[in-house]
Amino acid sequence: MVETQQNSWDKVAGEVSFSLEPDLNKLATLITQDSKILDYGCGYGRIASELYARGYSHLTGVDTSIEMVRRGLKQYPTLNLRHIESHEIPTELGKFDVILFCAVLTCIPIKEHRTKIIEVVYESLNEGGIIYCVEFHKSDAINYSPSGTFTSKFNVEMKHFLPTEISGELAIFKEISQSVAETTTISGAKTSAIHHFGKKF
Numbered sequence: 001m002v003e004t005q006q007n008s009w010d011k012v013a014g015e016v017s018f019s020l021e022p023d024l025n026k027l028a029t030l031i032t033q034d035s036k037i038l039d040y041g042c043g044y045g046r047i048a049s050e051l052y053a054r055g056y057s058h059l060t061g062v063d064t065s066i067e068m069v070r071r072g073l074k075q076y077p078t079l080n081l082r083h084i085e086s087h088e089i090p091t092e093l094g095k096f097d098v099i100l101f102c103a104v105l106t107c108i109p110i111k112e113h114r115t116k117i118i119e120v121v122y123e124s125l126n127e128g129g130i131i132y133c134v135e136f137h138k139s140d141a142i143n144y145s146p147s148g149t150f151t152s153k154f155n156v157e158m159k160h161f162l163p164t165e166i167s168g169e170l171a172i173f174k175e176i177s178q179s180v181a182e183t184t185t186i187s188g189a190k191t192s193a194i195h196h197f198g199k200k201f
Helices: 007-011 024-028 046-053 066-075 113-125 163-168
Strands: 037-040 061-065 082-084 098-100 127-135 149-151 158-159 174-184 190-199
Touching: 024 190, 037 046, 037 113, 046 061, 061 066, 061 158, 082 158, 098 113, 158 163, 163 174, 163 190
Parallel strands: 037 061, 037 098, 061 082, 098 127
Antiparallel strands: 127 190, 149 158, 174 190
């Protein structure tokens, strides 16, 4: 039986080390140091901590795994990391200039759920705000289902994408750029990632 994402990430929160790296240099060319940034699906705050080290102080991270957030608050006590019960962004957080996804859509195999989250993110961005999505590219080494999903070693159903699929998922935003770069999986295997930058108009 495939577990829910939240339950599975709660179980491995203390031992997993994520490897997918966003292109923060590229992101820096599109935003300012005082940008209000949301790391959506922040896990234990790895990327938020990198942004904080680069001088971005208006940072919030949210995740549905309470154990990931607890680990992050211990590991990076200066960060503002919050547990959310559902995929909704709390209204009290206001709107953001930048929202970052790093392997978030990968962890949501059902298209209707991804569509809902993208709509929520759109509403939570200021006009002219930036969406930066980094997702794993489909790999010849994985045996995917017809819908492009597979079961990870954590027994969670996940999905990888083609660049055209990411463009379609994020069609509500105006595409700024998209590229594919080498990366590694959690297990250390070499693969590729799609880097997609969009803008709300």
